[in-house]
Amino acid sequence: MEKIVQPLLKWFETHQRELPWRKDRQPYHVWVSEIMLQQTRIEAVKKYYARFMEELPDVESLSLVSEDRLLKLWEGLGYYSRAKNLKKAAQMIMAEYHGVFPDSYEKIIKLSGIGEYTAGAIASVCFNEKVTAVDGNVLRVMARLSGSKENVLLPQTKEKFKKELQKILPEQSGKFNEALMELGETVCLPNGSPLCRECPLLEYCVSYRDKLTGEIPVRIKDIRRKKEEKTILILSCNGRIAIEKRLQKGLLSGMYQFPNTEGFCTEEALKAKLQPLKISFLGKAKHIFSHIEWYMQGYFLEIAEPSEKYLWVTPQELTEQYALPTAFQPFWKKCHSLPDSFIK
Numbered sequence: 001m002e003k004i005v006q007p008l009l010k011w012f013e014t015h016q017r018e019l020p021w022r023k024d025r026q027p028y029h030v031w032v033s034e035i036m037l038q039q040t041r042i043e044a045v046k047k048y049y050a051r052f053m054e055e056l057p058d059v060e061s062l063s064l065v066s067e068d069r070l071l072k073l074w075e076g077l078g079y080y081s082r083a084k085n086l087k088k089a090a091q092m093i094m095a096e097y098h099g100v101f102p103d104s105y106e107k108i109i110k111l112s113g114i115g116e117y118t119a120g121a122i123a124s125v126c127f128n129e130k131v132t133a134v135d136g137n138v139l140r141v142m143a144r145l146s147g148s149k150e151n152v153l154l155p156q157t158k159e160k161f162k163k164e165l166q167k168i169l170p171e172q173s174g175k176f177n178e179a180l181m182e183l184g185e186t187v188c189l190p191n192g193s194p195l196c197r198e199c200p201l202l203e204y205c206v207s208y209r210d211k212l213t214g215e216i217p218v219r220i221k222d223i224r225r226k227k228e229e230k231t232i233l234i235l236s237c238n239g240r241i242a243i244e245k246r247l248q249k250g251l252l253s254g255m256y257q258f259p260n261t262e263g264f265c266t267e268e269a270l271k272a273k274l275q276p277l278k279i280s281f282l283g284k285a286k287h288i289f290s291h292i293e294w295y296m297q298g299y300f301l302e303i304a305e306p307s308e309k310y311l312w313v314t315p316q317e318l319t320e321q322y323a324l325p326t327a328f329q330p331f332w333k334k335c336h337s338l339p340d341s342f343i344k
């Protein structure tokens with residue numbers, strides 16, 4: 001395995017992509033980008049990252065931002081607990097380290113929302129500490145290089161590769177970790193389509209030699225998600241739309257949503273209950289969270305009297321000030337194309 005170190009570092013020098021958070025490799029920049037990248041592609045993250053940094057350029061500003069504003073800045077990235085943990089960690093850094101980002105793996109991993117991979121990435125990339133940073137890209141590269149058919153989703157497989165990597169980590173540990181991730185993201189691509197001809201490690205790769213790149217990595221998932229059905233109601237009255245704040249705990253906590261009910265309601269049932277002036281079906285949509293799947297249908301209803309249960313906002317206020325989870329967006333978008341819609 002140690003044979004891969006030099007060719008990989010050399011390749012990285014000339015092939016690394018220019019990314020906003022690579023300009024200075026400051027811990028705050030690397031940290032925020034790593035958290036955003038956990039569930040989102042690099043190209044999509046770039047615009048969220050720029051917006052976030054413009055408004056919250058350092059640990060202190062992040063520690064002071066209001067939750068509503070933070071969630072608005074995070075809107076579209078999903079997994080909102082990540083944003084809340086960022087703020088919590090920023091508050092810890094202000095309280096325990098006077099606003100200076102901690103400089104060792106042991107300290108970094110104690111911050112809210114930071115796991116082994118992110119701590120390893122920050123400690124190695126920003127402080128050159130000799131620790132590994134093993135994400136899905138690195139696992140794929142390691143499994144293919146070694147020709148391993150072990151399930152990469154199992155913790156023991158990850159541990160095995162971490163140990164192997166720890167043995168060969170060079171002095172430039174940050175560069176090496178980044179290079180492995182970059183190779184996974186740009187050359188050793190998932191779904192059986194790696195660009196082996198462009199790979200600096202081709203001569204050491206067992207999967208390439210044995211024509212196993214289509215079978216490796218082996219990923220066997222065991223996910224049983226709870227399924228829930230919902231009817232989403234976009235209630236309008238006098239040019240305003242009803243929204244409500246979700247509970248402070250649990251899924252999408254603290255975000256705003258359209259009123260909704262469990263199960264699929266029929267148009268007749270909604271007419272009888274709400275007596276709308278107008279009603280339009282907005283179609284169906286599905287949203288998958290890590291442990292729950294929502295199967296939704298939506299209705300746009302114009303009603304005569306605004307209920308005090310809800311917050312009534314203009315479409316512009318909703319778009320600019322309130323964080324609306326991605327799950328509800330298809331219905332909101334559909335409202336824009338309704339005949340005679342006041343929503344622009």
Ligand code: SF4
Nearest residue numbers: 188194196199202205
């Ligand atoms: S040779 Fe192909 S399969 Fe092997 S590490 Fe390189 S890109 Fe991945």
